[in-house]
Amino acid sequence: MESKEISRAVIKRLPRYYRYLGELLESGVERISSNELSDRMQVTASQIRQDLNNFGGFGQQGYGYNVKHLHAEIGKILGLDKMYHMIIIGAGNLGQALANYAQFEKWGFKVTGIFDVNPVLRGVSVRNVPIRMVEELPEYLKENETHIAALTLPKEHAREMAELVVANGVKAIWNFAHTDLKLPDDVVVESVHLSESLMQLSYNMSNYKKTGKNHSKQKKSF
Amino acid sequence: MESKEISRAVIKRLPRYYRYLGELLESGVERISSNELSDRMQVTASQIRQDLNNFGGFGQQGYGYNVKHLHAEIGKILGLDKMYHMIIIGAGNLGQALANYAQFEKWGFKVTGIFDVNPVLRGVSVRNVPIRMVEELPEYLKENETHIAALTLPKEHAREMAELVVANGVKAIWNFAHTDLKLPDDVVVESVHLSESLMQLSYNMSNYKKTGKNHSKQKKSF
DNA sequence: TAGATTGTTAATCGATTAACAATC
DNA sequence: TAGATTGTTAATCGATTAACAATC
Numbered sequence: 401m402e403s404k405e406i407s408r409a410v411i412k413r414l415p416r417y418y419r420y421l422g423e424l425l426e427s428g429v430e431r432i433s434s435n436e437l438s439d440r441m442q443v444t445a446s447q448i449r450q451d452l453n454n455f456g457g458f459g460q461q462g463y464g465y466n467v468k469h470l471h472a473e474i475g476k477i478l479g480l481d482k483m484y485h486m487i488i489i490g491a492g493n494l495g496q497a498l499a500n501y502a503q504f505e506k507w508g509f510k511v512t513g514i515f516d517v518n519p520v521l522r523g524v525s526v527r528n529v530p531i532r533m534v535e536e537l538p539e540y541l542k543e544n545e546t547h548i549a550a551l552t553l554p555k556e557h558a559r560e561m562a563e564l565v566v567a568n569g570v571k572a573i574w575n576f577a578h579t580d581l582k583l584p585d586d587v588v589v590e591s592v593h594l595s596e597s598l599m600q601l602s603y604n605m606s607n608y609k610k611t612g613k614n615h616s617k618q619k620k621s622f
Numbered sequence: 623m624e625s626k627e628i629s630r631a632v633i634k635r636l637p638r639y640y641r642y643l644g645e646l647l648e649s650g651v652e653r654i655s656s657n658e659l660s661d662r663m664q665v666t667a668s669q670i671r672q673d674l675n676n677f678g679g680f681g682q683q684g685y686g687y688n689v690k691h692l693h694a695e696i697g698k699i700l701g702l703d704k705m706y707h708m709i710i711i712g713a714g715n716l717g718q719a720l721a722n723y724a725q726f727e728k729w730g731f732k733v734t735g736i737f738d739v740n741p742v743l744r745g746v747s748v749r750n751v752p753i754r755m756v757e758e759l760p761e762y763l764k765e766n767e768t769h770i771a772a773l774t775l776p777k778e779h780a781r782e783m784a785e786l787v788v789a790n791g792v793k794a795i796w797n798f799a800h801t802d803l804k805l806p807d808d809v810v811v812e813s814v815h816l817s818e819s820l821m822q823l824s825y826n827m828s829n830y831k832k833t834g835k836n837h838s839k840q841k842k843s844f
Numbered sequence: 845t846a847g848a849t850t851g852t853t854a855a856t857c858g859a860t861t862a863a864c865a866a867t868c
Numbered sequence: 869t870a871g872a873t874t875g876t877t878a879a880t881c882g883a884t885t886a887a888c889a890a891t892c
Contacts, residue, residue: 675876
């Protein structure tokens with residue numbers, strides 16, 4: 401079961417498959433071929449089949465893929481069939497944006513705590529989760545099983561907070577601070593660097609002007 | 623000048639180089655070799671040299687790279703030497719988080735307008751930029767040069783708003799909505815899909831448990 | 845059965861790493 | 869000059885695409 405290494409490139413595409421399949425499911429489509437999906441998603445049919453086969457034969461010759469089944473299977477691969485408890489450290493706009501994003505819970509990520517250093521925020525609630533002070537964090541973590549910590553705070557404090565939650569048993573960090581974290585090998589880290597995304601956009605703007613080639617795009621536009 | 627195609631993989635790494643060089647600059651380091659940088663960034667020295675050489679010889683044999691010069695050059699490549707006007711459509715927590723992020727201006731991205739549909743927000747200001755109603759958007763765009771539109775609104779309205787701003791001359795979209803946009807070829811699009819990032823994290827959590835291999839990481843931890 | 849479409853192997857393409865001559 | 873380190877070519881590795889036999 402756990403033999404062949406799955407490449408990171410494949411994993412990066414799974415959430416997008418999941419999203420498209422979810423939409424197909426909602427619009428009542430029952431089955432889809434790699435070719436049809438290829439058209440919609442602007443990736444090759446070959447890649448779709450290759451990607452999916454990393455995890456086993458989800459399709460059926462002559463028929464295609466059952467949308468509902470495939471959607472569920474990809475969900476499982478991504479771990480969306482589990483429920484994770486997530487705390488948010490930094491209750492600024494970004495932290496509150498995450499706390500307010502109801503969809504996360506649908507995918508199995510429940511915001512169970514929000515922390516900040518600003519005493520003005522003490523007791524304020526976001527979607528029924530009260531904002532607590534970071535001093536309470538170690539104790540909180542001892543009493544409440546916590547799987548993920550989202551760091552939505554200035555980069556100056558990111559490292560320290562990461563180390564604190566890791567010292568208290570958290571094994572996954574969703575990092576929004578503008579810095580790279582070095583953490584023990586049993587801690588998984590996923591970073592969202594907004595500034596890097598914006599710089600990418602900026603590069604593509606200049607580059608399109610210079611070359612007339614738009615590298616920000618999937619194959620065709622409309 | 624515009625001969626050789628630069629691969630997307632290279633471009634994706636540039637903002638990270640830029641960040642590290644900025645930090646070195648701040649801490650007063652004058653020169654750095656690809657080997658030293660390799661150690662800090664956990665990428666191979668070979669890749670660093672290969673990447674930089676796509677844009678011309680920034681280094682000097684026997685010396686290495688001048689930090690200040692290299693930082694400035696990468697900045698230019700990324701278009702950070704220009705000033706762009708950015709509007710934000712959707713003044714929820716995420717939109718306000720972007721509007722409040724002062725650093726963007728340092729890199730040449732100035733928030734010049736914020737728009738929402740909620741009349742309660744009319745006239746509220748974020749960092750001295752008043753929130754306007756989306757009805758005013760077409761007129762606003764006619765009068766105010768706007769380079770980038772950030773879409774921080776529910777996916778149901780993303781497409782419509784994207785088309786509206788594009789119809790009014792905007793050539794770059796920073797998309798935070800949970801959907802793919804299909805726009806004309808002269809419009810560059812950069813998307814930030816937070817849910818996909820979270821699913822990646824989730825995958826890596828399950829995967830580490832199963833295999834003991836942490837694919838979320840650069841080479842070594844600490 | 846015949847037609848459709850997958851699963852999978854082989855071919856191609858692209859990106860990374862290694863190695864070393866050029867040169868400061 | 870000798871030592872260091874780049875720029876660049878060649879080798880390796882990995883990911884994508886093409887092709888087609890297997891099979892529903």
